[in-house]
Amino acid sequence: MAIEKGLLAFIITAAIGIIVLPSTVSLFSGQHDWYYLDNPTSDVPCQKCHADIYAELNLSSLHIKWGDSAKADTADCEACHRGNSSVTYTNASAGQPGLEAHAATRAECSYCHFNTSNMWNAVHGNLSKTLGYDASGCRCHNPHGSDAYGIAGGFGLSNLATDTGLNSTHFELLTGTAFESNVYPDESEACIFCHADVGVKFNFTTYTEYSLSVRNSVTTTSSEWSVTDISATNFTTYTEVK
Amino acid sequence: MNARHIFLLTALTGALLYAMYPSTYSVLQNTHNIGNVSSPANDIPCTSCHSKIAAELSSSAYHTSLSCEDCHRNPYMQTIAYDDGTMFAGEEAHAAVKPRCLDCHSNTSITLANGSVIAVPFANAFGDVGYGSDYSAHKKFVQDSLNFNIGVRENEACLSCHTDFKVQVRFTRPLYYDFTVDTSWNVVVNSLGADNTTTVFKEGSGSKHIWKPLNQIKCEDCHADVWNAINHSEPSPSGETPNSSHAIWYWDGTRQNPRQAPIHNISYIGTAYSNISDYCLSSCHNPTISSGTPPPELNETVHVGRRLSCYSCHTNSYTFTVLDKTGGSGDPAWPNSDTGDMDNIDVNVFNAPLAIHADTCISCKRAGAPNSGNFITYSEPSNTVYYNGNPV
Numbered sequence: 001m002a003i004e005k006g007l008l009a010f011i012i013t014a015a016i017g018i019i020v021l022p023s024t025v026s027l028f029s030g031q032h033d034w035y036y037l038d039n040p041t042s043d044v045p046c047q048k049c050h051a052d053i054y055a056e057l058n059l060s061s062l063h064i065k066w067g068d069s070a071k072a073d074t075a076d077c078e079a080c081h082r083g084n085s086s087v088t089y090t091n092a093s094a095g096q097p098g099l100e101a102h103a104a105t106r107a108e109c110s111y112c113h114f115n116t117s118n119m120w121n122a123v124h125g126n127l128s129k130t131l132g133y134d135a136s137g138c139r140c141h142n143p144h145g146s147d148a149y150g151i152a153g154g155f156g157l158s159n160l161a162t163d164t165g166l167n168s169t170h171f172e173l174l175t176g177t178a179f180e181s182n183v184y185p186d187e188s189e190a191c192i193f194c195h196a197d198v199g200v201k202f203n204f205t206t207y208t209e210y211s212l213s214v215r216n217s218v219t220t221t222s223s224e225w226s227v228t229d230i231s232a233t234n235f236t237t238y239t240e241v242k
Numbered sequence: 243m244n245a246r247h248i249f250l251l252t253a254l255t256g257a258l259l260y261a262m263y264p265s266t267y268s269v270l271q272n273t274h275n276i277g278n279v280s281s282p283a284n285d286i287p288c289t290s291c292h293s294k295i296a297a298e299l300s301s302s303a304y305h306t307s308l309s310c311e312d313c314h315r316n317p318y319m320q321t322i323a324y325d326d327g328t329m330f331a332g333e334e335a336h337a338a339v340k341p342r343c344l345d346c347h348s349n350t351s352i353t354l355a356n357g358s359v360i361a362v363p364f365a366n367a368f369g370d371v372g373y374g375s376d377y378s379a380h381k382k383f384v385q386d387s388l389n390f391n392i393g394v395r396e397n398e399a400c401l402s403c404h405t406d407f408k409v410q411v412r413f414t415r416p417l418y419y420d421f422t423v424d425t426s427w428n429v430v431v432n433s434l435g436a437d438n439t440t441t442v443f444k445e446g447s448g449s450k451h452i453w454k455p456l457n458q459i460k461c462e463d464c465h466a467d468v469w470n471a472i473n474h475s476e477p478s479p480s481g482e483t484p485n486s487s488h489a490i491w492y493w494d495g496t497r498q499n500p501r502q503a504p505i506h507n508i509s510y511i512g513t514a515y516s517n518i519s520d521y522c523l524s525s526c527h528n529p530t531i532s533s534g535t536p537p538p539e540l541n542e543t544v545h546v547g548r549r550l551s552c553y554s555c556h557t558n559s560y561t562f563t564v565l566d567k568t569g570g571s572g573d574p575a576w577p578n579s580d581t582g583d584m585d586n587i588d589v590n591v592f593n594a595p596l597a598i599h600a601d602t603c604i605s606c607k608r609a610g611a612p613n614s615g616n617f618i619t620y621s622e623p624s625n626t627v628y629y630n631g632n633p634v
Contacts, residue, residue: 004246008246056271056272056273056275060274060276060278063274152323152332154336155332155335155336158331160331163332164333165332165334166335167335168332168337169335169337169339170336170338192273196273196274198271198272198273200291204294208408208448208449209409209410209448210398210409211409212409212411213412214413215413215414215437216413216414216416218419218595219431219595220594221594223595223596223597224596225382225383226386227382227383227387229390231392236448240291240292242290242291
């Protein structure tokens, strides 16, 4: 009985400790050690708060080529999340307060991948420190030597002249996520569904029947059948889990 | 385990979850490990989101040896986004195209996504430029499908017959045809009944990825109304024909003509005719020509069924014989010597709508082969016929 009571006390203490201890410790540690952002070579490490994302990105062979191309780092974060040329991000070393955004913006896949002029040339917030500056703004590297690489053609949404998207099966997925969902910006959900390892549960509602209306147009001298309507009917819903 | 232990475990688990939750649950979770799609093959498995389609395809009679990519991501057909050492942004489609059946079946061979070449069945007539002969019964269906965008191009027509997809067809036609055959064997349409619509349901699993064996495509699935008008073994009200069918099996009536071969006799279905579709095709809509030169509607290459008239066979304008599965080959019952008997009705009838050509044969025989008179024939699915106001 005494052992059980001891065990009970230990577990309760451990449970409370798990909840309370981190915030208690942080209350006294590190919060007055400010990052010195006036130095162009220093920056707020994104992975401090987004370690899980950092870990994921580190497993990816794509999107880590900025900065140290062998691993994920802040430069990679900036490429997507501080790379929108229409946004002025906060940059202390340049004396620039943020306007449309402070630290980062949500990334739209299409920002780079529907735009050949931006592909590998995305302007990294104009004031990116980690990536440095040049006269025309901070340009991405062009590690693949081809601006066409990575353009998501076939939806009729990129600026490639040959991108008609006339026969694309997943176009509705893009438009649906662009206009009906706001989990990610624009149609980025659709991109991620396929191109990332994210779990996806689809509830497909689809038709299982053609409904045809056909008419025999008969006169006193001729007759001819024609199909006057074809509709999708008999809808059913099923679930797919990726 | 008593209540205290349960409480302890709950408390500990709750505390652990509370501590770990923020780092394990994130709206961004698993979104930053972007898959590398640069290998020559398709790096994004279609079936991870489309397992149902894969399961359906495994039940199909055809296309099971193909990959998803052969139809939906075939760089030899359309330009999708792919990488075979050179990066290609998609053009017509990004991940996958909506394939057109005739992309493959207007050819005798195709190149698969992996570059290998295979032979494919050519879709007779429909694979030709302009879908081939106008005598294909379903050519209009194929052409009209172009006006609708549920499927790609004419795919609705292909899929309706060749897959286990469900089809509902509302056939609208005049309720009846009122016509007169005069003493010169001219056929004159007097009036038409109001529109009558009959709905036919072709049942199925509803899958477009289960292709049916060709011998399981049944005419009566979509043409149950026509089959209903034909499938009557009871004697006609007049007693002039041994049945009330919309396809006269045979007729000898009171005339001196020898009894005709029973090529249209439905009682041979299951013996001479393997099934209803074989009956439909072999006895009427695609008979085998045994010898001679038939008219074009019996000679041109068509896709399965022919759009023709009774008088395409039963004419003395051409000399040929037809394979009668019930009794060998024979002249299609319009002997050349008959020219003085019915004059040129086999020619004159083409001034009347094709819809009533069969009705002229059926109603005339049901009435006992009068030399002239007024007929009212009800359209499918009915088999009712009137001659001069009396049911026959």
